[in-house]
Amino acid sequence: xxxxxxxxxxxxxxxxxxxxxxxxxxxxxxxxxxxxxxxxxxxxxxxxxxxxxxxxxxxxxxxxxxxxxxxxxxxxxxxxxxxxxxxxxxxxxxxxxxxxxxxxxxxxxxxxxxxxxxxxxxxxxxxxxxxxxxxxxxxxx
Numbered sequence: 001x002x003x004x005x006x007x008x009x010x011x012x013x014x015x016x017x018x019x020x021x022x023x024x025x026x027x028x029x030x031x032x033x034x035x036x037x038x039x040x041x042x043x044x045x046x047x048x049x050x051x052x053x054x055x056x057x058x059x060x061x062x063x064x065x066x067x068x069x070x071x072x073x074x075x076x077x078x079x080x081x082x083x084x085x086x087x088x089x090x091x092x093x094x095x096x097x098x099x100x101x102x103x104x105x106x107x108x109x110x111x112x113x114x115x116x117x118x119x120x121x122x123x124x125x126x127x128x129x130x131x132x133x134x135x136x137x138x139x140x141x
Contacts, residue, residue: 010054014080025087028133037059037074041074075089086116089136095113107124107125
């Protein structure tokens with residue numbers, strides 16, 4: 001199954017209204033990041049055990065580990081969870097940037113060093129989320 005098919009299946013598997021919000025987030029992220037590489041992480045390890053929520057990934061970010069090894073991963077991630085949706089913006093060096101810059105402006109959202117969590121799109125300012133996504137994409141360039 002192609003990455004696009006996996007993404008479509010994952011979004012379709014979500015209950016409403018989360019499905020509609022995930023579709024809209026996918027559309028917004030592709031609008032912000034139109035030529036990005038798409039990823040789908042099913043949340044399972046090599047033993048087929050679930051270790052994380054499935055995540056739709058956008059773009060390319062190279063993770064550098066302390067031992068010198070590197071790994072390619074997505075820059076932006078979108079994942080449904082039990083209480084809502086998480087948007088991950090990886091590769092931002094200043095761990096307080098998202099909270100300081102977007103935290104109070106987003107609305108009903110929890111913001112950490114690289115993650116924005118919210119229950120539904122209606123609870124946040126989508127324009128502010130787009131600005132955070134754009135920063136994540138620009139941080140790559």
